[in-house]
Amino acid sequence: MSKKKVIKNVFRYFWLIVLMFISAINYNLFLNPNNIISGGGNGLSIIIEELLGIDPAIFILIFNAIILIFSFVVLGIEKSSSSVVAILIYPFFVSITSGISSISFLQASDSLLVGIFAGIISGFVIGSVCKIGFSQGGVIQISQMINKIFKFPIAKVNFCLNALILIAGVFVFGLSSSLLGIVVLFISSLVVDRILLGISSNKSFIIITSEEEKMTEFIRKDLGHGVTVFFVNEKDSKKQRRALMTVIPTRDYYKLTEGAKKIDKDVFFVVTDSYQLQGGI
Secondary structure (H helix, E strand, O other): OOHHHHHHHHHHHHHHHHHHHHHHHHHHHHHOOOOOOOOHHHHHHHHHHHHHOOOHHHHHHHHHHHHHHHHHHHOOHHHHHHHHHHHHHHHHHHHHOHHHHHOHHHOOOOHHHHHHHHHHHHHHHHHHHHHOOOOOOOHHHHHHHHHHHHOOOHHHHHHHHHHHHHHHHHHHHOHHHHHHHHHHHHHHHHHHHHHHHOOOOEEEEEEEOOOHHHHHHHHHHHOOOOOEEEEEEOOOOOOEEEEEEEEEEHHHHHHHHHHHHHHOOOOEEEEEEEOOOOOOO
């Protein structure tokens, strides 16, 4: 292995350790003290601690270790090994940072504010861990195993498992904790997308208009961007019509939308975020 790859791997593992430490602080500072059930092993550990008095760090370690063993059997060593380090060090960090919840100046009385911060930190950790090629294991590995055995979609299985944990939280802590958990999950998913995809600096437009020439001229001359023409099938028909596609900087979004409406009041367009551009003519 080259020196460059060794340094890269050392950095990856160092960053993973830092992320697990941040995640443990998030757990002990925001999630556990406020009984926020946001699904996953963290949410389940909070429920188990309340019902059985089992230390969260011990439960998280045992829970994830059992899942990892089955994962090695079902998914194989290659797909399962990426979660080994996180499974071992995360419970340790949860244990050593457990006293942080008692630090008064770090406590927040606004539950919604707590949920927002918890969601942002959770999303940052999850997205960053995925981006450097690791996994935290837990419920997502259960979803992967069910997908491998029964061919159910991973996303749907993961949603159902987390929903069951949220429902269990309602019975143990009441509705407010689970509702706050939903806020955490929602914010977390948004942050994960931004971490993995980045914040798009461009918008991609697909435009269908009866004023094709005027629209093309407006985009090319007034906005200074290229236009690609392609054919699409009309609804419930084999007939094809022309569509325009262009990618513009986000700053020109309103210029294009308002200009397009002035050119053709019946214009149809679809706008999506564009994260990577390459080539072009």
